[in-house]
Amino acid sequence: xxxxxxxxxxxxxxxxxxxxxxxxxxxFPAVTxxxxxxxxxxxxxxxxxxxxxxxxxxxxLAGIIPPTRGSVRICGHxxxxxxxxxxxxxxxxxxxxxxFDYLTVDQHLNFTARIYGVAHYREVARPLLEELEMADKTxxxxxxxxxxxxxxxxxxCGLLHAPEVIFFDEPLTGLDPIGIRRMxxxxxKRSRAGAAILISSHxxxxxxxxxxxxxxxxxxxKIIDGSLAEVRQKFSEQSGxxxxxxxxxxxxxESKGSP
Amino acid sequence: MIAGxxxxxxxxxxxxxxxxxxxxxxxxxxxxxxxxxxxYFYWYFIRSLARGxxxxxxxxxxxxxxxxxxxxxxxxxxxxxxxLPYSRAALSFTEAEVAFLFPAPIGRKTLIHFKxxxxxxxxxxxxxxLTLIGRSWGGGHFIIRxxxxxxxxxxxxxxxxxxxxxxxxxxxxxxxxWLRRLLVLAVLCCVVGGVIYxxxxxxxxxxxxxxxxxxxxxxxxTDVLRSGPLPYVLFPFRLVVAPSFAAxxxxxxxxxxxxxxxxxxxxxxxxxxxxxxxxxxVELSRKTAERLAAVRSGNWHAxxxxxKAARSPFQLSPTGLPAIALLWKNLTSAGSLVTARVWLFLxxxxxxxxxxxxxxxxxxxxLGAGLAVCALMLAxxxxxxxxxxxxxDLRLDLPVTDVLKMFPMPGWQVVLGEVLxxxxxxxxxxxxxxxxxxxxxxxxxxxxxxxPAQRFGFALASAIVLPCVDLxxxxxxxxxxxxxxxxFQLGKDGPRGFxxxxxxxxxxxxxxxVLALSLAPAVALFTLIFFLTSPLFPMxxxxxxxxxxxxxxxxxxxxxxxxxxxxxFERFDLSEENLAQG
Numbered sequence: 001x002x003x004x005x006x007x008x009x010x011x012x013x014x015x016x017x018x019x020x021x022x023x024x025x026x027x028f029p030a031v032t033x034x035x036x037x038x039x040x041x042x043x044x045x046x047x048x049x050x051x052x053x054x055x056x057x058x059x060x061l062a063g064i065i066p067p068t069r070g071s072v073r074i075c076g077h078x079x080x081x082x083x084x085x086x087x088x089x090x091x092x093x094x095x096x097x098x099x100f101d102y103l104t105v106d107q108h109l110n111f112t113a114r115i116y117g118v119a120h121y122r123e124v125a126r127p128l129l130e131e132l133e134m135a136d137k138t139x140x141x142x143x144x145x146x147x148x149x150x151x152x153x154x155x156x157c158g159l160l161h162a163p164e165v166i167f168f169d170e171p172l173t174g175l176d177p178i179g180i181r182r183m184x185x186x187x188x189k190r191s192r193a194g195a196a197i198l199i200s201s202h203x204x205x206x207x208x209x210x211x212x213x214x215x216x217x218x219x220x221x222k223i224i225d226g227s228l229a230e231v232r233q234k235f236s237e238q239s240g241x242x243x244x245x246x247x248x249x250x251x252x253x254e255s256k257g258s259p
Numbered sequence: 260m261i262a263g264x265x266x267x268x269x270x271x272x273x274x275x276x277x278x279x280x281x282x283x284x285x286x287x288x289x290x291x292x293x294x295x296x297x298x299y300f301y302w303y304f305i306r307s308l309a310r311g312x313x314x315x316x317x318x319x320x321x322x323x324x325x326x327x328x329x330x331x332x333x334x335x336x337x338x339x340x341x342x343l344p345y346s347r348a349a350l351s352f353t354e355a356e357v358a359f360l361f362p363a364p365i366g367r368k369t370l371i372h373f374k375x376x377x378x379x380x381x382x383x384x385x386x387x388x389l390t391l392i393g394r395s396w397g398g399g400h401f402i403i404r405x406x407x408x409x410x411x412x413x414x415x416x417x418x419x420x421x422x423x424x425x426x427x428x429x430x431x432x433x434x435x436x437w438l439r440r441l442l443v444l445a446v447l448c449c450v451v452g453g454v455i456y457x458x459x460x461x462x463x464x465x466x467x468x469x470x471x472x473x474x475x476x477x478x479x480x481t482d483v484l485r486s487g488p489l490p491y492v493l494f495p496f497r498l499v500v501a502p503s504f505a506a507x508x509x510x511x512x513x514x515x516x517x518x519x520x521x522x523x524x525x526x527x528x529x530x531x532x533x534x535x536x537x538x539x540x541v542e543l544s545r546k547t548a549e550r551l552a553a554v555r556s557g558n559w560h561a562x563x564x565x566x567k568a569a570r571s572p573f574q575l576s577p578t579g580l581p582a583i584a585l586l587w588k589n590l591t592s593a594g595s596l597v598t599a600r601v602w603l604f605l606x607x608x609x610x611x612x613x614x615x616x617x618x619x620x621x622x623x624x625x626l627g628a629g630l631a632v633c634a635l636m637l638a639x640x641x642x643x644x645x646x647x648x649x650x651x652d653l654r655l656d657l658p659v660t661d662v663l664k665m666f667p668m669p670g671w672q673v674v675l676g677e678v679l680x681x682x683x684x685x686x687x688x689x690x691x692x693x694x695x696x697x698x699x700x701x702x703x704x705x706x707x708x709x710x711p712a713q714r715f716g717f718a719l720a721s722a723i724v725l726p727c728v729d730l731x732x733x734x735x736x737x738x739x740x741x742x743x744x745x746x747f748q749l750g751k752d753g754p755r756g757f758x759x760x761x762x763x764x765x766x767x768x769x770x771x772x773v774l775a776l777s778l779a780p781a782v783a784l785f786t787l788i789f790f791l792t793s794p795l796f797p798m799x800x801x802x803x804x805x806x807x808x809x810x811x812x813x814x815x816x817x818x819x820x821x822x823x824x825x826x827x828f829e830r831f832d833l834s835e836e837n838l839a840q841g
Contacts, residue, residue, distance in 0.1 A: 059661070063664060064664045064665055065832055085667070087666065092665055098662045100588060100659070102594075107571060107588075111575070114579065114584035115584050115666050115668065139568055140568075141567075
């Protein structure tokens with residue numbers, strides 16, 4: 001796949017601003033002093049070994065859990081001070097679709113529209129459902145849908161209010177090859193439309209394909225962030241054609257051969 | 260060698276489970292729960308055993324009847340095991356057991372032995388529990404009763420397994436489920452018909468006239484059970500239940516031999532059966548795991564019911580107060596019974612039925628008054644039990660709190676939206692009961708004389724106050740969810756024990772106390788207005804005025820509570836409560 005380059009406007013103000021984010025679980029620091037920004041059109045990949053603090057970071061950014069210290073601003077709105085304005089502009093897609101057992105596909109969309117105040121949601125939902133190939137499943141309950149279809153429903157609900165900021169946690173989990181291709185296309189389409197996207201994933205080839213930037217975490221601390229080219233250059237030693245996988249192992253200090 | 264591995268697994272499974280339960284007592288919520296649960300169990304079960312372990316003996320003349328009824332119950336259960344089931348033989352294994360044991364070089368018989376051994380734990384637990392619960396059911400020592408229950412359960416377990424294998428074999432040989440059911444029902448009809456014919460022809464009819472007790476029935480039933488064809492039909496079942504009815508050790512040992520012989524026969528039957536159960540077992544383990552996961556995540560609703568799309572209770576507009584979306588969602592989740600159409604039909608039925616009953620006054624006055632009193636009592640009970648039973652609020656949404664936290668709405672709206680659905684359902688039920696009472700309550704009831712205006716005043720005042728009381732009664736358990744969320748994760752750490760029973764008791768009493776304290780000022784206000792206005796207004800109006808004032812007070816109280824809980828919800832840290840994934 002050779003995607004068209006995303007529109008990245010350096011002059012535009014960042015849609016995601018994270019400053020000194022720290023999250024403690026008791027005494028254990030899950031994330032320590034994390035700062036970064038994401039501008040419109042940027043797709044940033046959040047990578048790190050297990051336990052690096054990726055999911056905790058995403059949950060803090062989405063307003064699900066409060067940070068212990070530091071600030072998160074979404075589209076200029078502080079998540080602590082103006083949580084409603086901030087949440088209105090974002091969508092978070094968890095690795096496992098979180099749906100209500102007793103609401104049908106259509107009822108999910110109706111419910112989401114009311115929560116986000118999408119007045120003409122039917123006009124927005126129809127092309128979305130068609131794009132996701134769910135137009136004939138509007139009266140189905142989540143229990144009657146496959147894993148991939150559930151994920152599509154979660155995506156349809158998340159995109160209904162046209163979020164400017166999108167967080168993905170392991171977006172390819174459980175998808176078939178066609179679903180994977182569509183998900184990648186969808187991410188790129190939203191970024192080209194000007195959304196700021198943050199993807200947490202262990203799939204380095206995915207990040208290499210869709211991300212313009214990368215942020216590597218280890219033990220809750222930022223190792224490096226920047227554009228893919230910058231990060232690759234920093235860890236490429238003498239040879240210039242280092243793969244992102246090699247960059248990851250060098251950056252995190254892990255041995256590639258270790259189990 | 261394989262048997263050793265299975266013993267190792269089962270032994271360590273129990274050991275680690277026990278260790279986990281003991282370790283979690285370091286957390287205060289489990290420690291307090293264990294203390295209260297322990298006291299509860301001691302007070303209700305152990306204390307009487309410690310005093311001697313014997314319940315009141317079965318009256319001498321009724322021992323044979325009790326034994327006969329017990330064997331008849333077993334007979335019915337065995338017959339049902341051949342009539343009701345429709346699926347192929349499936350042994351219930353956990354998903355891990357299926358993953359490890361099914362591909363392992365283990366024979367089918369070893370798996371059956373493992374299953375039989377594993378089921379002993381549940382059987383023993385059930386036997387002890389029933390001995391404790393039914394401590395006053397018979398005169399024998401509690402050890403004899405516990406062993407008796409064990410024999411009954413173990414025998415039934417073997418029969419259940421054997422019959423499932425036999426049914427599967429019949430299916431494999433072309434006997435459909437319906438053919439098998441027809442044959443079994445035909446045999447049953449012959450037996451029942453034979454017994455009835457014999458009783459009608461041989462036994463003298465019971466003398467009912469002038470009798471106020473039920474001794475005649477007991478005597479007649481004893482005659483039917485001890486003579487004629489029934490003793491032959493029930494003979495093997497009588498052998499199984501006989502040890503439970505032994506009055507002493509000697510009688511028990513005497514009854515034990517034949518009971519064990521029946522068990523041995525069933526064991527031989529089970530082990531001899533060579534029926535493929537693996538495929539159905541895999542499916543069963545998957546379904547069990549799904550149900551278990553739903554229960555452990557607090558979603559009893561999903562675990563219990565087959566999922567079917569429900570009609571929306573009302574048309575949800577895409578704009579407006581977001582809290583209404585939560586009300587709409589929870590009403591939709593509550594099922595297809597919660598629609599305006601159903602409730603309109605119920606109101607119509609009550610009004611029509613009530614006026615029909617009124618038109619037949621001479622025949623139904625007593626019945627009408629009885630129904631009205633029942634309706635009022637149910638409305639009263641619903642104030643306490645309703646909020647415990649209708650849980651389509653934060654208690655049900657606790658596993659999806661992270662989703663709720665993402666919604667762009669203030670915390671107070673989340674709390675309001677969550678409590679509105681159960682409050683609406685409960686209020687609708689109570690209003691219906693009030694309508695029944697209003698229509699059917701007579702002018703003269705015992706020594707109480709009321710006018711239609713007074714009854715209307717009471718009904719209207721109640722209709723105004725009840726939704727407000729419901730709101731308060733529902734805010735309390737939802738507040739408990741937010742203040743003590745870990746206490747609502749009872750299923751998460753594994754199976755329940757007496758410590759979790761203790762937790763539930765603490766929560767229940769705590770909630771009752773808070774409810775009483777919350778309602779006290781409103782009750783005082785009602786009383787004050789009712790008596791202060793007595794020289795000015797008739798009773799119906801005073802009740803209405805007092806009720807309206809109490810309702811306003813309760814609404815203000817509910818408003819403050821919802822605001823406070825909203826702030827708590829906004830600060831609610833899922834990670835601290837161990838609800839987050841990490």
